[in-house]
Amino acid sequence: MIQIKDLHKSYRMGSNSLHVLKGINFSVKEGELVAIMGSSGSGKSTLLNILGMLDVADSGEYILDGIPIKNLNETKAANYRNKFLGFIFQSFNLINYKTALENVALPLYYQGVGRKERQAKAMKYLEQVGLREWSHHVPSELSGGQKQRVAIARAMVAEPKVLLADELTGALDSKTSYEVMDLIQKINDQGNTILVVTHEDDIAHMCKRIVHLRDGVIVEDKEIEQVRASQYVQ
Amino acid sequence: MFDLERWQEIFDTIRKNKLRTFLTGVSVASGIFILVILLGFGQGMRNGIAREFEQDASTSVWVWPGTTTKEYKGLNPGRRIQLRNENFDTWTALNGERIEYNSARNFVNGVSVTYGNEALVYGVQGVHPDFQFIDNAKMSEGRFLNYSDHVNTAKVIVIGNKIKKDVFAHLDSPIGEYVDISGIPFKIVGVFKEMREREEEQMYIPITTVQRVFNGGDRISNMAFTLPPVEDFDQAVTQAVAFKEELRGYLSQAHTIHPEDESAMQVWSALEEAKRYYSLTGNIKLFFWFVGICTIIAGVVGVSNIMLIVVRERTREIGIRKALGARPWSIVGMILHEAVFITAFSGFFGLILSMALLEVVGPNIEVDYVLNPSVDLRVALTTVFVLILAGTLAGFFPAWRAANIQVINALRDE
Numbered sequence A: 001m002i003q004i005k006d007l008h009k010s011y012r013m014g015s016n017s018l019h020v021l022k023g024i025n026f027s028v029k030e031g032e033l034v035a036i037m038g039s040s041g042s043g044k045s046t047l048l049n050i051l052g053m054l055d056v057a058d059s060g061e062y063i064l065d066g067i068p069i070k071n072l073n074e075t076k077a078a079n080y081r082n083k084f085l086g087f088i089f090q091s092f093n094l095i096n097y098k099t100a101l102e103n104v105a106l107p108l109y110y111q112g113v114g115r116k117e118r119q120a121k122a123m124k125y126l127e128q129v130g131l132r133e134w135s136h137h138v139p140s141e142l143s144g145g146q147k148q149r150v151a152i153a154r155a156m157v158a159e160p161k162v163l164l165a166d167e168l169t170g171a172l173d174s175k176t177s178y179e180v181m182d183l184i185q186k187i188n189d190q191g192n193t194i195l196v197v198t199h200e201d202d203i204a205h206m207c208k209r210i211v212h213l214r215d216g217v218i219v220e221d222k223e224i225e226q227v228r229a230s231q232y233v234q
Numbered sequence B: 001m002f003d004l005e006r007w008q009e010i011f012d013t014i015r016k017n018k019l020r021t022f023l024t025g026v027s028v029a030s031g032i033f034i035l036v037i038l039l040g041f042g043q044g045m046r047n048g049i050a051r052e053f054e055q056d057a058s059t060s061v062w063v064w065p066g067t068t069t070k071e072y073k074g075l076n077p078g079r080r081i082q083l084r085n086e087n088f089d090t091w092t093a094l095n096g097e098r099i100e101y102n103s104a105r106n107f108v109n110g111v112s113v114t115y116g117n118e119a120l121v122y123g124v125q126g127v128h129p130d131f132q133f134i135d136n137a138k139m140s141e142g143r144f145l146n147y148s149d150h151v152n153t154a155k156v157i158v159i160g161n162k163i164k165k166d167v168f169a170h171l172d173s174p175i176g177e178y179v180d181i182s183g184i185p186f187k188i189v190g191v192f193k194e195m196r197e198r199e200e201e202q203m204y205i206p207i208t209t210v211q212r213v214f215n216g217g218d219r220i221s222n223m224a225f226t227l228p229p230v231e232d233f234d235q236a237v238t239q240a241v242a243f244k245e246e247l248r249g250y251l252s253q254a255h256t257i258h259p260e261d262e263s264a265m266q267v268w269s270a271l272e273e274a275k276r277y278y279s280l281t282g283n284i285k286l287f288f289w290f291v292g293i294c295t296i297i298a299g300v301v302g303v304s305n306i307m308l309i310v311v312r313e314r315t316r317e318i319g320i321r322k323a324l325g326a327r328p329w330s331i332v333g334m335i336l337h338e339a340v341f342i343t344a345f346s347g348f349f350g351l352i353l354s355m356a357l358l359e360v361v362g363p364n365i366e367v368d369y370v371l372n373p374s375v376d377l378r379v380a381l382t383t384v385f386v387l388i389l390a391g392t393l394a395g396f397f398p399a400w401r402a403a404n405i406q407v408i409n410a411l412r413d414e
């Protein structure tokens, strides 16, 4: 599903340049659930942004579902982002003047789904993240955890093949985290490919594979025994 | 444009960003409003000046004799020129087909005018029946002097509306009443209206009667002609000037006046004068256009600024939308669609408001040189479209740029 080879990325700041990704090689098969771990500043978000086609690498190869992602025209890129990739941002990135429901429905708007169906579907996903009663609140009226869950619902509503989550549970208490992970595991059970950036070991162990990043390279990549989140949820 | 989903998306955005929408709308609406009012008053001034000229028929040519100032053929300067019936008749006979209406005029001086016991102090003039058309007098009651009055030296009189109001207010109508001029009774046969009250303080009787009854002999004070109307203004002016010059030539010769002695025989053409004023009003119009264009430019700059700010403010939102799969064109389309909608809506709002104001206030404005300010709907509509176009263009470039930057950079925007 995802193959990357020798991926490099640096940020230029004035005359200095900060080399963040220094040759990443890894691949993810369809249906995998991968945790990406690493200390702050190690380049996790940078990697995920490139995988989510929000940013471009300086060099290296990125093949998504057999298609090389390089110099893609914007319309094609938009199609991939819309149909193929779901992204959950570290900082949520909700549209502040839209209600939770409208935020969740937005990817469907860009798929050309009709208004009624959009709202029904968005409501279904909001319900799954436990925010039915909050559907008509704007982000500023929601807590951090609630915003995170809206963002999750929004990423899932389009039922993307690949779900990329940056600090999926960063703003959640452990109970809610487990609920969210339960959801993620269920989506994964349906065959979706999911990459989760996390700092928390217990969350990482609910995945099937853990990738460790340090100073812009992968230092460890191991398959693990998955812990089911459902046992923590009643 | 007819994408219902997009309309809904835009109405959502507008509803939830009321202040931004309001400010954009106000700047567009006020721009249009100011422009329409300005253009309206420009037109009002034109109308007002045109009215000043409508007092007399626009093609009229007037002759006023004066005193010679140049020696000519042995005749000393300082000689008073007196027009006579013969001058009028000869010229009229020679130029019949070039003349629409003609009238000589004789001011009746040194007579007492009374109505019953009341002494009246209004001017009395002897005129031809055509004078009504030359003077643009509108009959409000009865009739003007007619041909039969003229040939029969009838003792009939036509009075101005002001006189009716001053003297005959107690009657339903002054028609049929008599006023005495030097003790001779004249029957009132008509009341006329003029543009200005001052000109309604006149009484007209047949010139033949003046000459016969008040020892006028064959003397006339001045004479006036109107030329048949011509479609083309410049051609009309040319004709009037030619007529005027020939008339002066004839009269100078008949009275042995130096051909260049302007003050001995003043010939005045309303058209020639009008042309001067028209070029003046043309300048006024130009000035208002200039001010109007400046207003529009200010409006365009304002709209452009707002669009820049709007796009700037929405950069992060654009990033989010793109991350969710929006195509660049759909982003540009959304922003422009909204801009066009707001500009058009508020533009027409300003247009309707200002036109309504002109419509209501315009006809009630009582100022010299301003009459019924109004604006050409096409001009007003064009300005609205110019603003819409400007808003669209001004919005396009920042929208296009924002829609094409790397998603992550748009998202980083604070």
Ligand SMILES: Nc1ncnc2c1ncn2[C@@H]1O[C@H](COP(=O)(O)OP(=O)(O)OP(=O)(O)O)[C@@H](O)[C@H]1O
Pocket (backbone or CB within 6 Å): A011, A012, A013, A018, A020, A038, A039, A040, A041, A042, A043, A044, A045, A046, A047, A090
């Ligand atoms: N736009 C940018 N310009 C310059 N430097 C950047 C930019 N984005 C990230 N960096 C730098 O790149 C490095 C990696 O950042 P990244 O966001 O990928 O870290 P991370 O692993 O996600 O950290 P965290 O766990 O804190 O989210 C950091 O040192 C950061 O300062």
Ligand SMILES: [Mg+2]
Pocket (backbone or CB within 6 Å): A044, A045, A046, A090, A166
């Ligand atoms: Mg990060």
